[in-house]
Amino acid sequence: xxxxxxxxxxxxxxxxxxxxxxxxxxxxxxxxxxxxxxxxxxxxxxxxxxxxxxxxxxxxxxxxxxxxxxxxxxxx
Amino acid sequence: xxxxxxxxxxxxxxxxxxxxxxxxxxxxxxxxxxxxxxxxxxxxxxxxxxxxxxxxxxxxxxxxxxxxxxxxxxxxxxx
Amino acid sequence: xxxxxxxxxxxxxxxxxxxxxxxxxxxxxxxxxxxxxxxxxxxxxxxxxxxxxxxxxxxxxxxxxxxxxxxxxxxxxxx
Numbered sequence: 001x002x003x004x005x006x007x008x009x010x011x012x013x014x015x016x017x018x019x020x021x022x023x024x025x026x027x028x029x030x031x032x033x034x035x036x037x038x039x040x041x042x043x044x045x046x047x048x049x050x051x052x053x054x055x056x057x058x059x060x061x062x063x064x065x066x067x068x069x070x071x072x073x074x075x076x
Numbered sequence: 077x078x079x080x081x082x083x084x085x086x087x088x089x090x091x092x093x094x095x096x097x098x099x100x101x102x103x104x105x106x107x108x109x110x111x112x113x114x115x116x117x118x119x120x121x122x123x124x125x126x127x128x129x130x131x132x133x134x135x136x137x138x139x140x141x142x143x144x145x146x147x148x149x150x151x152x153x154x155x
Numbered sequence: 156x157x158x159x160x161x162x163x164x165x166x167x168x169x170x171x172x173x174x175x176x177x178x179x180x181x182x183x184x185x186x187x188x189x190x191x192x193x194x195x196x197x198x199x200x201x202x203x204x205x206x207x208x209x210x211x212x213x214x215x216x217x218x219x220x221x222x223x224x225x226x227x228x229x230x231x232x233x234x
Contacts, residue, residue: 001121008084009117010162012091012110017166017191019095021173027100027149029187031107034141035091036166038114040194041134043159044209045118047201050126052209053118056197057134061141063217067187068148070224073231074183 001046013039026071030064080120087113104146111138163198170195182227190220 016036020029037060044053087110094106115138118131170192177185193216200208 002080005080005084005117005121006158008088010158012087013162013194014165014169015091015095017169017195020191021169021188022178024179024184025100026183026187027145028103029184030145031094031100031103033187033190034107034138034145035094035110036191036194038087038110038138039091040198041114042117042121043162043198044201045121045127045130047159047204048122048124049201049206049209050122050124050130052206052213053130054133055210056213057130057137059213059217061137061144063190063220064141065144066217066221066224067183067190068144070183070186070227072148073228074181 001042005042009039009042011039015039026074030067030071033064080117083113083116083120087117100149104142104149108139108142111135111142114138157202159198160202163195163202165195166198167192167195186220186223186227190216 013036016032016034016039020032020036023029023032037056041053041056044056090106090110090113094103094110097103097106112135115131115135118134119127121127170188173188173191174185177188193212197209197212200212
Protein backbone atom coordinates (compact mmCIF):
# COMPACT_ATOMS: atom_id res chain seq x y z
CA UNK A 1 0.00 0.00 0.00
CA UNK A 2 1.04 3.61 -0.38
CA UNK A 3 2.54 4.99 2.82
CA UNK A 4 0.13 7.93 3.06
CA UNK A 5 -2.89 5.61 2.89
CA UNK A 6 -1.32 3.27 5.45
CA UNK A 7 -0.85 6.17 7.88
CA UNK A 8 -4.42 7.40 7.17
CA UNK A 9 -6.21 4.13 7.89
CA UNK A 10 -3.91 3.39 10.83
CA UNK A 11 -4.84 6.76 12.31
CA UNK A 12 -8.56 5.97 11.85
CA UNK A 13 -8.17 2.57 13.58
CA UNK A 14 -6.17 4.00 16.48
CA UNK A 15 -8.66 6.87 16.96
CA UNK A 16 -11.51 4.35 17.02
CA UNK A 17 -9.75 2.21 19.64
CA UNK A 18 -8.90 5.15 21.92
CA UNK A 19 -12.39 6.67 21.67
CA UNK A 20 -14.05 3.29 22.32
CA UNK A 21 -11.93 3.03 25.46
CA UNK A 22 -12.73 6.54 26.71
CA UNK A 23 -16.41 7.14 25.83
CA UNK A 24 -18.80 6.25 28.68
CA UNK A 25 -22.06 5.84 26.72
CA UNK A 26 -22.82 2.33 25.41
CA UNK A 27 -24.09 3.47 22.00
CA UNK A 28 -21.07 5.74 21.56
CA UNK A 29 -18.84 2.77 22.35
CA UNK A 30 -20.55 0.69 19.66
CA UNK A 31 -20.19 3.48 17.05
CA UNK A 32 -16.48 3.77 17.92
CA UNK A 33 -16.15 -0.02 17.52
CA UNK A 34 -17.56 0.37 14.01
CA UNK A 35 -14.91 3.03 13.30
CA UNK A 36 -12.21 0.61 14.55
CA UNK A 37 -13.44 -2.14 12.19
CA UNK A 38 -13.54 0.33 9.29
CA UNK A 39 -9.89 1.21 9.96
CA UNK A 40 -8.73 -2.41 10.28
CA UNK A 41 -10.41 -3.84 7.16
CA UNK A 42 -8.29 -2.07 4.44
CA UNK A 43 -5.14 -3.68 5.92
CA UNK A 44 -6.71 -7.14 5.57
CA UNK A 45 -7.69 -6.44 1.95
CA UNK A 46 -4.27 -5.01 1.12
CA UNK A 47 -2.46 -8.21 2.22
CA UNK A 48 -4.66 -10.15 -0.25
CA UNK A 49 -6.82 -12.09 2.20
CA UNK A 50 -10.16 -11.38 0.53
CA UNK A 51 -11.88 -14.44 2.03
CA UNK A 52 -10.89 -13.28 5.51
CA UNK A 53 -12.22 -9.81 4.66
CA UNK A 54 -15.58 -11.29 3.57
CA UNK A 55 -15.79 -13.35 6.79
CA UNK A 56 -14.90 -10.35 8.99
CA UNK A 57 -17.43 -8.05 7.34
CA UNK A 58 -20.15 -10.68 7.80
CA UNK A 59 -19.35 -11.54 11.43
CA UNK A 60 -18.63 -8.07 12.89
CA UNK A 61 -22.28 -6.79 12.55
CA UNK A 62 -23.55 -10.05 14.06
CA UNK A 63 -21.35 -9.55 17.13
CA UNK A 64 -22.57 -5.93 17.41
CA UNK A 65 -26.21 -7.09 17.27
CA UNK A 66 -25.49 -9.63 20.05
CA UNK A 67 -24.10 -6.82 22.23
CA UNK A 68 -27.14 -4.66 21.39
CA UNK A 69 -29.41 -7.32 22.88
CA UNK A 70 -27.60 -6.94 26.21
CA UNK A 71 -27.56 -3.11 25.99
CA UNK A 72 -31.33 -2.97 25.38
CA UNK A 73 -31.94 -5.30 28.33
CA UNK A 74 -29.66 -3.22 30.57
CA UNK A 75 -31.29 0.19 29.99
CA UNK A 76 -34.83 -1.12 30.42
CA UNK B 77 -5.10 7.06 -8.12
CA UNK B 78 -6.60 10.47 -7.26
CA UNK B 79 -9.92 8.83 -6.35
CA UNK B 80 -8.24 6.81 -3.59
CA UNK B 81 -6.86 9.96 -1.97
CA UNK B 82 -10.28 11.70 -2.16
CA UNK B 83 -11.96 8.70 -0.51
CA UNK B 84 -9.28 8.56 2.21
CA UNK B 85 -9.72 12.29 2.95
CA UNK B 86 -13.49 11.81 3.25
CA UNK B 87 -12.89 8.86 5.60
CA UNK B 88 -10.60 10.87 7.90
CA UNK B 89 -13.04 13.80 8.03
CA UNK B 90 -16.01 11.53 8.80
CA UNK B 91 -14.10 9.59 11.48
CA UNK B 92 -12.95 12.73 13.28
CA UNK B 93 -16.41 14.28 13.08
CA UNK B 94 -18.07 11.09 14.37
CA UNK B 95 -15.68 10.90 17.32
CA UNK B 96 -15.81 14.57 18.33
CA UNK B 97 -19.63 14.83 18.17
CA UNK B 98 -21.31 14.71 21.60
CA UNK B 99 -24.88 13.71 20.68
CA UNK B 100 -25.32 10.03 19.75
CA UNK B 101 -28.03 10.77 17.21
CA UNK B 102 -25.64 13.03 15.30
CA UNK B 103 -22.79 10.47 15.48
CA UNK B 104 -24.65 7.92 13.35
CA UNK B 105 -24.81 9.76 9.95
CA UNK B 106 -21.05 10.40 10.08
CA UNK B 107 -20.44 6.73 10.89
CA UNK B 108 -22.48 5.91 7.78
CA UNK B 109 -20.36 8.29 5.68
CA UNK B 110 -17.21 6.59 7.00
CA UNK B 111 -18.58 3.16 6.11
CA UNK B 112 -19.40 4.24 2.55
CA UNK B 113 -15.94 5.78 2.10
CA UNK B 114 -14.20 2.61 3.32
CA UNK B 115 -16.38 0.47 1.03
CA UNK B 116 -15.24 2.64 -1.89
CA UNK B 117 -11.60 2.37 -0.81
CA UNK B 118 -11.77 -1.44 -0.69
CA UNK B 119 -12.66 -1.61 -4.40
CA UNK B 120 -9.93 0.84 -5.47
CA UNK B 121 -7.21 -0.74 -3.33
CA UNK B 122 -6.63 -4.10 -5.06
CA UNK B 123 -7.15 -5.31 -8.64
CA UNK B 124 -8.81 -8.69 -8.11
CA UNK B 125 -12.23 -10.02 -9.18
CA UNK B 126 -13.16 -11.05 -5.64
CA UNK B 127 -12.48 -7.51 -4.36
CA UNK B 128 -15.90 -6.38 -5.59
CA UNK B 129 -17.58 -9.16 -3.57
CA UNK B 130 -15.67 -8.15 -0.44
CA UNK B 131 -16.65 -4.49 -0.84
CA UNK B 132 -20.32 -5.36 -1.44
CA UNK B 133 -20.32 -7.60 1.65
CA UNK B 134 -18.80 -4.86 3.77
CA UNK B 135 -21.33 -2.35 2.41
CA UNK B 136 -24.30 -4.56 3.34
CA UNK B 137 -22.88 -5.54 6.73
CA UNK B 138 -21.92 -2.05 7.88
CA UNK B 139 -25.27 -0.59 6.79
CA UNK B 140 -27.05 -3.34 8.76
CA UNK B 141 -24.92 -2.60 11.82
CA UNK B 142 -25.52 1.16 11.74
CA UNK B 143 -29.25 0.68 11.24
CA UNK B 144 -29.41 -1.80 14.12
CA UNK B 145 -27.70 0.69 16.45
CA UNK B 146 -30.01 3.50 15.30
CA UNK B 147 -33.13 1.36 15.71
CA UNK B 148 -32.19 0.31 19.23
CA UNK B 149 -31.22 3.89 20.15
CA UNK B 150 -34.62 5.15 18.99
CA UNK B 151 -36.35 2.57 21.19
CA UNK B 152 -37.60 0.25 18.46
CA UNK B 153 -38.54 -3.36 19.08
CA UNK B 154 -40.07 -2.58 22.45
CA UNK B 155 -42.39 -5.25 23.74
CA UNK C 156 8.74 -4.63 12.23
CA UNK C 157 6.24 -3.57 9.59
CA UNK C 158 3.32 -1.18 10.00
CA UNK C 159 0.62 -3.83 10.50
CA UNK C 160 2.48 -5.43 13.42
CA UNK C 161 3.12 -2.06 15.12
CA UNK C 162 -0.52 -0.96 14.70
CA UNK C 163 -1.79 -4.28 16.07
CA UNK C 164 0.50 -4.02 19.09
CA UNK C 165 -0.69 -0.46 19.82
CA UNK C 166 -4.38 -1.44 19.58
CA UNK C 167 -3.73 -4.51 21.78
CA UNK C 168 -2.11 -2.40 24.53
CA UNK C 169 -4.89 0.23 24.42
CA UNK C 170 -7.58 -2.46 24.56
CA UNK C 171 -6.00 -4.41 27.43
CA UNK C 172 -5.62 -1.22 29.51
CA UNK C 173 -9.24 -0.24 28.78
CA UNK C 174 -10.51 -3.68 29.89
CA UNK C 175 -8.43 -3.63 33.07
CA UNK C 176 -9.38 -0.08 34.15
CA UNK C 177 -12.94 0.17 32.82
CA UNK C 178 -14.62 3.42 33.89
CA UNK C 179 -18.33 2.68 34.34
CA UNK C 180 -17.83 -0.59 36.21
CA UNK C 181 -20.63 -2.51 34.51
CA UNK C 182 -20.66 -5.81 32.65
CA UNK C 183 -21.75 -4.13 29.39
CA UNK C 184 -18.85 -1.65 29.27
CA UNK C 185 -16.35 -4.41 30.05
CA UNK C 186 -17.83 -6.65 27.33
CA UNK C 187 -17.67 -3.88 24.70
CA UNK C 188 -14.09 -3.02 25.72
CA UNK C 189 -13.18 -6.71 25.45
CA UNK C 190 -13.75 -6.54 21.69
CA UNK C 191 -10.98 -3.94 21.19
CA UNK C 192 -7.93 -6.20 21.89
CA UNK C 193 -9.51 -8.87 19.66
CA UNK C 194 -9.00 -6.62 16.64
CA UNK C 195 -5.43 -5.85 17.71
CA UNK C 196 -4.70 -9.58 17.94
CA UNK C 197 -6.27 -10.01 14.48
CA UNK C 198 -3.79 -7.49 13.05
CA UNK C 199 -0.85 -9.26 14.74
CA UNK C 200 -1.99 -12.60 13.23
CA UNK C 201 -2.25 -10.81 9.85
CA UNK C 202 1.42 -9.80 10.08
CA UNK C 203 2.43 -13.48 10.40
CA UNK C 204 0.41 -14.63 7.29
CA UNK C 205 -1.81 -17.27 8.89
CA UNK C 206 -5.12 -17.33 6.97
CA UNK C 207 -6.73 -20.29 8.79
CA UNK C 208 -5.91 -18.78 12.19
CA UNK C 209 -7.58 -15.52 11.13
CA UNK C 210 -10.81 -17.23 10.03
CA UNK C 211 -11.02 -19.41 13.16
CA UNK C 212 -10.25 -16.51 15.50
CA UNK C 213 -12.95 -14.25 14.04
CA UNK C 214 -15.62 -16.98 14.25
CA UNK C 215 -14.73 -18.05 17.80
CA UNK C 216 -14.71 -14.41 19.04
CA UNK C 217 -18.30 -13.94 17.82
CA UNK C 218 -19.43 -17.21 19.44
CA UNK C 219 -17.73 -16.21 22.71
CA UNK C 220 -19.52 -12.84 22.69
CA UNK C 221 -22.86 -14.62 22.19
CA UNK C 222 -22.16 -16.99 25.10
CA UNK C 223 -21.23 -14.11 27.44
CA UNK C 224 -24.39 -12.16 26.48
CA UNK C 225 -26.58 -15.20 27.23
CA UNK C 226 -24.76 -15.67 30.55
CA UNK C 227 -25.48 -12.04 31.51
CA UNK C 228 -29.17 -12.44 30.67
CA UNK C 229 -29.37 -15.64 32.73
CA UNK C 230 -27.64 -14.01 35.71
CA UNK C 231 -29.97 -10.98 35.66
CA UNK C 232 -33.07 -13.16 35.41
CA UNK C 233 -32.08 -15.45 38.27
CA UNK C 234 -31.42 -12.82 40.92
